[in-house]
Amino acid sequence: MSAPTAIAPSTGLSALLDDVRAEAPGIEVRPPSAETTAFAYDAATAPRHGAAGLDGPAVAFPASAEQVQQLVRLAARHGVSVVPRGAGTGLSGGASAHADQLVITTERLNRIVEVSPADEVAVVEPGVLNAALNDHLAPLGLFYAPDPASWRISTIGGNIATNAGGLRCAKYGVTRESVLALDVVLADGSLVSIGHRSIKGVTGLDLVSLFVGSEGVLGIVVRATVRIRPLPVARRTVTAFFDSTAAGAAGIGAITASRVRPSVIEFLDEPTLDAIDAANASGLRARGASLLLIELDGFGIDEQTAELTIALEAAGARVETEGDADAQLLWELRRAGRRLGEGSWFVAGDIAVPKSRIAEVFAGFPEIEARYGVAVSAVSHAGDGNLHPVITLPIPAGADPSAVPRVLHDAADDLVRAALAVGGTVSGEHGIGTVKRELAAEELAERVRVAQLAIKNALDPAGLFNPGKAL
Numbered sequence: 001m002s003a004p005t006a007i008a009p010s011t012g013l014s015a016l017l018d019d020v021r022a023e024a025p026g027i028e029v030r031p032p033s034a035e036t037t038a039f040a041y042d043a044a045t046a047p048r049h050g051a052a053g054l055d056g057p058a059v060a061f062p063a064s065a066e067q068v069q070q071l072v073r074l075a076a077r078h079g080v081s082v083v084p085r086g087a088g089t090g091l092s093g094g095a096s097a098h099a100d101q102l103v104i105t106t107e108r109l110n111r112i113v114e115v116s117p118a119d120e121v122a123v124v125e126p127g128v129l130n131a132a133l134n135d136h137l138a139p140l141g142l143f144y145a146p147d148p149a150s151w152r153i154s155t156i157g158g159n160i161a162t163n164a165g166g167l168r169c170a171k172y173g174v175t176r177e178s179v180l181a182l183d184v185v186l187a188d189g190s191l192v193s194i195g196h197r198s199i200k201g202v203t204g205l206d207l208v209s210l211f212v213g214s215e216g217v218l219g220i221v222v223r224a225t226v227r228i229r230p231l232p233v234a235r236r237t238v239t240a241f242f243d244s245t246a247a248g249a250a251g252i253g254a255i256t257a258s259r260v261r262p263s264v265i266e267f268l269d270e271p272t273l274d275a276i277d278a279a280n281a282s283g284l285r286a287r288g289a290s291l292l293l294i295e296l297d298g299f300g301i302d303e304q305t306a307e308l309t310i311a312l313e314a315a316g317a318r319v320e321t322e323g324d325a326d327a328q329l330l331w332e333l334r335r336a337g338r339r340l341g342e343g344s345w346f347v348a349g350d351i352a353v354p355k356s357r358i359a360e361v362f363a364g365f366p367e368i369e370a371r372y373g374v375a376v377s378a379v380s381h382a383g384d385g386n387l388h389p390v391i392t393l394p395i396p397a398g399a400d401p402s403a404v405p406r407v408l409h410d411a412a413d414d415l416v417r418a419a420l421a422v423g424g425t426v427s428g429e430h431g432i433g434t435v436k437r438e439l440a441a442e443e444l445a446e447r448v449r450v451a452q453l454a455i456k457n458a459l460d461p462a463g464l465f466n467p468g469k470a471l
Contacts (some may be wrong), residue, residue, distance in 0.1 A: 013058055013100050016078040020060070024070045028061040032099045039103045042090040043150075044348075044435055048402060057083070057097040063108040065183065065191060065222040072220070073189035075102050081464045084216035086126065086158025089150040091350065092433030094162065094215045094469050106157050109222060112136050121180060121197060122228050126157020126221050142228045145172035148429070149335045157221050163213030165429035167334075170383020171263040171297075172229070174429060176212045183223035184211060187460040197225055210455070215431050215470040218459050232263075232297035236305060237327035240317035241288025245269040247316050248290030249359035252382045254315040255294070256355060260308045262383065264295035266334055269362060271377035276337040284333070288318060292382065293334055338379065342401070344392045347408040351419035352386045352428030361387060364418050372411040386428035389415055413439065432470045 013032070020029050030036050036056030041047070062068045075082050083097040085105045097103045110127035117140060124133060130151040133144050147166035148154055154164070160182070165174040172178070181195030195201065195208035211218055242248035248267060255265060268276070270289045277285050284291065292312070296304045309319045322330060340346050353361055358380060365376040368391075378389035391411045395401055416426050416439050426432070426439045441449065452471050456463075 012078060013080050013102065016074055016080045016102065017058060019074050019077070020071070023074065024067065027063075027067050027071065030059045030061075032056060032058050036103075038088070039085065039105070040097050040099075042088050042093060042095040042433075044091040044430075044433070045093045045096045055099050057099055057101045057103050059103045059105060061105055061108050065109070065185065068104060068106075068109075068185045068220055068222055069189045069191055071102070071104055072185055072187065076187065076189065076462065076464060079462070079464070081467050082220075083466055084157075084161070084220045086155035086161065087129070087150075087153055089154040090158060090162060090431065090433065091348070091435075092162070092215075092427065092431040093435045094431050094433035094466070095158075096434060104220060106155065106220070106222070109157075110155075113223065115140065115142070115228070117142060117228075119197065120199075120228055121225050123223065123225050124156050125223055126155060126160070128156045130154055130156060130159060137228055138231070141231050143231050144178065144226060144228055146175045146178055156224060156226070160212050160221055160224060161215050162429065162431035165381065165384070165386060167264045167266060167295075167381060169381055169386070169429075170265045171261055176209055178227045179208055179212050179224060180227060181225035182208055182211055182221050184219040184221055186219045187462065187465055191222070192219075195225065199227070213431070215433060216466040217456055217470050218465065220465075233299055234301045235263075235295060235297045236301050237322040237330060238262075238294040238296060238305060238308060238319060239287075239322055239330065240292040240294065240312045240319050242290045242292075242315075242317055243288060245290045245362055246359065248288075248292060249362045251292060251312060251315040251317055252355065252358055254311045254317075255292075255308065255383075258307055258311040260296070260304045260311070262294045262304075262308070263297045264293070265381070265383035266293040267291070267358070267380040267382040268293065268334070269377055269379070271375065272338055272379050275340070275377065276333050279339040280333060280337050282329075282333055282337065292317065293330055295331075334379070338390070340390070340392065344394055345401070345404045345408060346390055346392045347404065347412045349389045349391070349412050349415060350386070350427050350430035351389070351416055351424055352384070353419050353422050353424035355382070355385045357422040357424070358382060358385055358387070360422060361415075361418060361424075365389075368411050368414055368418075371414070372407050374408060374411050376411070376415070381428070384428070385424070387419075391415075417442070434469060437468075437470070 032055045040056040083103045085095045106126040109125035114123040148164040268291045273285045375392045378387045380387045
């Protein structure tokens with residue numbers, strides 16, 4: 001294994017901030033203080049019971065690509081490492097930062113620069129919210145396909161950084177499949193354009209795919225050209241309830257074996273239905289012990305519904321077509337309904353496996369529960385084999401709610417290893433960040449890790465971009 005990328009000798013954050021004030025006074029920069037504490041964490045690493053009194057990092061708020069370039073050059077001058085940040089909704093620690101680092105947030109780079117229906121592309125800055133882009137496109141009869149659960153509050157730039165997926169991945173793919181070109185600020189402050197506005201393009205190496213999912217360790221995206229698509233002529237929600245988690249997980253294969261290709265296939269196991277009902281008084285569990293929540297779209301939707309119904313009923317499901325109001329409620333419950341009470345410690349995860357092995361992974365939950373004395377449940381983007389397990393343990397009276405026991409993390413690690421054992425991966429869409437670096441090393445061959453570090457070193461020889469993350 002090659003040596004870790006070295007951090008350039010630092011003349012200090014204080015000197016950097018002095019130079020920003022002198023040479024780039026138009027850029028708002030907040031020094032480390034208790035007011036910037038929120039920028040020290042992302043959604044995965046934020047303390048669940050507050051972090052009063054701790055200073056956060058320095059935070060810069062550029063409003064243009066040129067200002068990002070200025071900041072990167074000044075940071076390089078002083079050897080101060082930079083943490084790129086979108087909305088902070090990440091779930092792997094990729095945007096976490098220390099008090100001696102400079103966070104460059106792209107929240108003010110939030111323009112929708114262009115929409116071209118003729119080319120089926122939109123050009124956006126990284127701070128544009130996923131939902132805002134779709135709100136802008138809807139009156140034009142268009143939509144942007146990637147839809148992570150955080151789509152209302154996450155940014156396109158953050159989605160690109162983690163190669164975010166979401167519910168519609170089953171049909172439309174993850175973020176990478178919707179990104180054609182990027183403008184990126186590199187570690188020397190240069191601005192480069194990679195990729196193509198055209199749908200096809202094979203000139204040179206595919207650097208766009210390299211940057212998508214790179215979690216800010218290679219550069220800062222300041223503009224993206226993304227694919228947009230016509231809104232489907234129809235959408236329909238179908239529910240398939242089963243009598244057990246095992247039966248529902250097995251029923252996923254019936255969809256794959258049919259000729260129907262839904263836009264969304266979500267699987268909710270029995271404990272998940274119980275948790276949603278407890279939080280929302282929704283009554284899902286009364287309809288079955290597991291649920292395949294499915295969205296169909298496009299032409300021939302009646303024919304799609306009929307064939308899918310036959311396939312699922314043959315697998316033991318109770319199938320219903322939901323009305324618009326009920327469908328909207330079901331999708332809201334799927335995205336936000338699984339809430340955990342104050343009385344439990346929990347660790348959430350993200351793994352992906354071949355679709356044919358999903359049932360096998362769910363079948364392994366009882367063994368992990370017995371081994372560690374925890375409870376395990378999961379929802380799954382079943383159309384592409386991406387599971388989001390949650391491992392919980394009741395908090396005994398008098399225990400510190402913030403001191404999550406190691407046993408939960410050990411159980412989560414075992415779940416990851418179970419995914420690797422069936423040809424899966426440690427993360428389907430959340431990324432590696434700080435949370436999964438050690439587990440990623442178990443998945444990647446040493447020679448592959450060396451190659452990845454070599455790419456990092458070539459683009460960021462001083463190691464100033466998001467050090468200690470992803471690789």
